[in-house]
Amino acid sequence: MIVTPSLGDQVAKGRVSIVVERCKACGFCVEFCPTHVLALSSAFNSKGYHPPHVVHPEKCSGCDLCGMYCPDFAIYGTKAADAKKEAAAQKATGGEK
């Protein structure tokens, strides 16, 4: 499952997508996000880890630093222009990737 929070009316330069089942909750993405978009959630994935969730979607610049740091391919950032394509692709594949 990939969680990509909707931005609603807020204008952000990018957004992050979280591959919940790949996460081992190391917290690197939370720690290193330059605009503090993320926090570890209280939810569990099937392995019992707490994946991150987006707490400040409007602050995301789509820099993909989270994706660079993630040791498990569990998160990635996309620039706003790419985000539209990403959303269309996810809609087409039913959210699975």
Added chain:
Amino acid sequence: MKADPHGVLTGTHFIDGDHACCEGALAAGARFAAGYPITPSTEVVERFAARVPTVGGSFIQMEDELAASIALQGGVWGGAKAFTVTSGPGFSLMMEHIGYAAMTETPCVFVDVQRGGPSTGLPTLPAQADMMQARWGSHGDYEIIALCPNSPQECFDLTIKAFNLAEEFRVPVMFMMDEVVGHMTEKVVIPRADEIEVVPRKHTKKSVENYLPYGTNGDMVPEMAHAGEGYKFHVTGLTHDERGYPNMTPQTQDKLVRRLQNKIRSAEDRICLFEEDRLEDADVVVVSYGITSRVAQRAIDMGRSRGLKVGKLRLITAWPFPEKKIAELAGRVKAFVVPELNLGQMVREVERAAAGKAKTFAVSHAGGGVHNPEEILNAIVEANRC
């Protein structure tokens, strides 16, 4: 012996190298794996853990790589074909038990999907910087075999080969993948089980009274006992005699350690696999392995289209190093160009084997990506001038 059809997923698949490696292990008869999953090798054991119960085997996730690498050897002595999967940081932790496997002649496979290092380095990006560690990482004198696939198809084919070599020579075999090969998705054709040749364990036919666990019959590879059939054997990392019991004298040490080396070295010609292309008229030979060989292919084609006489030697077996082949080529070519995703490892072997008869040019890359073919081409042009 033919493969057990239960483990063979015959058909044409579109899968990545990690998954192909897992299918290769299943086809080769692996029914046990112990691991501590680590990026970029995780998918191998993820698939294995899901698949192996359906064919009558098991996977255990251990508390760390030390535990994984010794649990797998317990599995082997219990009768299973077994392997473990890791990447650089875990490979470092497994070194002690690779030496143990070499000393106790435990047939097993260590898969290392290489990523950038040292230390945790680049978890999600490629390197080929564990090549020397694979050969020399554990202490003492020993020989291992290392294979380097360059495609998902080879991840399947050569994993079977790795298990076969492990059984034939009773040696730990290092399967040196890299992140790109592991995560690259391509067509993988898995043949029918009756088309796959697997080497069964070399079980003794001797009676319980006459069996010597480390006695040899001329081919330097001792026979194993089948656990549970009444044979008594003792497995130790201490220097041991033919009975398997510690016997710490210079004479026993000399006999044992030389045999461990010679059983591999004397079969070098049979173990060393390589792919060659356009070497007949070559002035410059590009020596590469793993993912780098595919980038090198492009550079070689570019060189040829410019009229340069470039040939290809791709190492499929990295260890034992095919030094006879390099020595033979060194006598008739001008230079070797060795691109690799490290700051110069296998290039030292090429240089050593060339023994000054041909120049050697390294095209190093610290890892995190692959070479630009232009860099290799520039080295080819430079090498051609010498």
